[in-house]
Amino acid sequence: MRIVVLAGGIGGARFLRGLKQAAPDAEITVIGNTGDDIHLFGLKVCPDLDTVMYTLGGGINEEQGWGRRDESFTVKEELAAYGVGPEWFGLGDRDFATHIVRTQMLGAGYPLSAVTEALCDRWRPGVRLLPMSDDRVETHVAIEVDGERRAVHFQEYWVKLRASVDALAVVPVGAETAKPAPGVLEALAGADLILFPPSNPVVSIGTILAVPGIREAVAAAGAPVVGLSPIVGDAPVRGMADKVLAAVGVESTAAAVARHYGAGLLDGWLVDTVDADAVAEVEAAGIRCRAVPLLMTDPDATAAMAREALTLAEEVRG
Numbered sequence: 001m002r003i004v005v006l007a008g009g010i011g012g013a014r015f016l017r018g019l020k021q022a023a024p025d026a027e028i029t030v031i032g033n034t035g036d037d038i039h040l041f042g043l044k045v046c047p048d049l050d051t052v053m054y055t056l057g058g059g060i061n062e063e064q065g066w067g068r069r070d071e072s073f074t075v076k077e078e079l080a081a082y083g084v085g086p087e088w089f090g091l092g093d094r095d096f097a098t099h100i101v102r103t104q105m106l107g108a109g110y111p112l113s114a115v116t117e118a119l120c121d122r123w124r125p126g127v128r129l130l131p132m133s134d135d136r137v138e139t140h141v142a143i144e145v146d147g148e149r150r151a152v153h154f155q156e157y158w159v160k161l162r163a164s165v166d167a168l169a170v171v172p173v174g175a176e177t178a179k180p181a182p183g184v185l186e187a188l189a190g191a192d193l194i195l196f197p198p199s200n201p202v203v204s205i206g207t208i209l210a211v212p213g214i215r216e217a218v219a220a221a222g223a224p225v226v227g228l229s230p231i232v233g234d235a236p237v238r239g240m241a242d243k244v245l246a247a248v249g250v251e252s253t254a255a256a257v258a259r260h261y262g263a264g265l266l267d268g269w270l271v272d273t274v275d276a277d278a279v280a281e282v283e284a285a286g287i288r289c290r291a292v293p294l295l296m297t298d299p300d301a302t303a304a305m306a307r308e309a310l311t312l313a314e315e316v317r318g
């Protein structure tokens with residue numbers, strides 16, 4: 001079975017671990033968000049691609065959900081000693097090697113998709129990991145500080161500011177001229193199932209869908225499209241998705257996110273059991289809906305969620 005998953009960072013990566021357990025024989029292609037990418041110290045950092053690669057490859061810092069386990073920060077400390085920032089983005093010594101290899105290969109002319117394939121040769125994540133695009137897309141967030149509006153890089157908003165101020169707008173800069181990476185449209189056209197994991201609907205899945213051609217390919221796919229709500233009990237399970245949902249005028253509920261994606265994209269939507277009262281609203285929007293446990297408390301719970309998504313997909317396939 002060919003499954004395509006549009007994934008962001010931590011939530012998407014954790015879900016993929018459960019999906020691999022639930023469907024060990026499936027051929028999984030991950031279309032990874034690159035809007036979180038940031039250039040630091042002359043290096044290109046791809047947080048969402050690395051989180052998927054490290055999580056499925058066994059190198060992730062499990063508590064954080066990002067970065068490497070058994071990490072040290074000597075290079076970061078030395079950079080700070082030179083007064084070279086930013087200090088708010090925690091790049092570890094092992095992680096630096098990934099960004100050095102990536103930047104070296106990009107400098108040699110390899111596209112990001114080829115670089116990602118090369119990095120995955122080491123990590124063997126057990127899925128095909130494609131960036132959404134080989135072109136540069138960087139999400140910026142419009143904020144207002146001391147009466148003055150300005151745009152900050154998503155990572156500055158997310159990590160330095162901890163989303164402590166309202167996001168007035170979220171803009172995936174460059175998306176409008178970006179092209180889907182090689183293999184992305186083909187994977188969507190050939191999929192037996194397309195999944196939206198509990199990733200951030202705005203800055204992760206929304207950014208992937210903002211690349212011209214991808215939303216259309218998902219909508220046109222003959223395969224069922226099934227999503228899992230990242231919002232449980234009117235709050236994000238993790239992260240600060242509510243802050244960016246507000247920026248696009250979507251309330252932080254499981255039903256509102258389903259309606260945000262729309263029946264044109266989604267065929268099925270899983271909400272958590274605490275949101276069972278949302279099922280009727282989602283079904284009224286033309287999207288098949290089921291209430292099941294959605295907390296990824298451990299790999300078995302996540303595998304159970306993935307199995308529920310596979311079951312709903314078969315119901316939808318009809």
Ligand SMILES: O=c1nc2n(C[C@H](O)[C@H](O)[C@H](O)CO)c3cc(O)ccc3cc-2c(=O)[nH]1
Pocket residue numbers: 008009010036045046047048050051066067088089090091095155158159
């Ligand atoms: O909250 C943080 N998130 C950090 N993240 C997470 C990152 O902001 C998020 O993974 C995504 O961009 C949102 O999904 C990192 C991810 C990397 O790949 C590399 C370094 C970092 C560093 C931080 C950090 O210092 N603090």
